Amino acid sequence: MGKTTLVGAVSEIAPLRTEAVMTSASAGVDDLSATPDKQTTTVAMDFGRITLDEDLILYLFGTPGQHRFWFMWDDLVRGAIGAVVLVDTRRLADCFPAIDYFENSGLPFIVALNCFDGLQTHHAEDVREALQIGPDTPIVSCDARRRESAKSTLITLVEHALMARLR
Numbered sequence: 001m002g003k004t005t006l007v008g009a010v011s012e013i014a015p016l017r018t019e020a021v022m023t024s025a026s027a028g029v030d031d032l033s034a035t036p037d038k039q040t041t042t043v044a045m046d047f048g049r050i051t052l053d054e055d056l057i058l059y060l061f062g063t064p065g066q067h068r069f070w071f072m073w074d075d076l077v078r079g080a081i082g083a084v085v086l087v088d089t090r091r092l093a094d095c096f097p098a099i100d101y102f103e104n105s106g107l108p109f110i111v112a113l114n115c116f117d118g119l120q121t122h123h124a125e126d127v128r129e130a131l132q133i134g135p136d137t138p139i140v141s142c143d144a145r146r147r148e149s150a151k152s153t154l155i156t157l158v159e160h161a162l163m164a165r166l167r
Helices: 001-009 066-076 089-105 124-131 147-165
Strands: 020-021 040-042 046-053 054-063 084-087 109-114 141-144
Touching: 001 046, 001 084, 001 147, 040 147, 046 147, 054 147, 066 089, 084 089, 084 147, 089 109, 089 124, 109 124, 109 147, 124 141, 141 147
Parallel strands: 084 109, 109 141
Antiparallel strands: 020 040, 046 054
């Protein structure tokens, strides 16, 4: 849903990508109904880094959302300041496991609506209601392909995480 793209767009280092060509082995496992042209998938995680300020460096981990990769999440959130749930509104139901996980773990998170071709097809409040998330969780629009948009999303996450620590 754009995680590899977002990490690649914003990382100041060459991102580590673990994409592989999709094969017939993914048939019946990966739902491609909303993305029939998709030819690759992340098979481990993506890694990148961005310096937001002289003393604020973010290490970025793009994790696959499929159930078979959930075992990695507990290790990845250790020491994390927060998470971005990148939403493809064509596949909204795919977001529920990540939102449930972050809500249950207490890790601050934001929801970023991935705008394809600059178009946001749903209003943020409609998505909030559909995902059943509270008013304290920020929802932002993001074009995962654009560095400034991805960077702005990460800044919103950092600000949200800092405010959560003060509460």
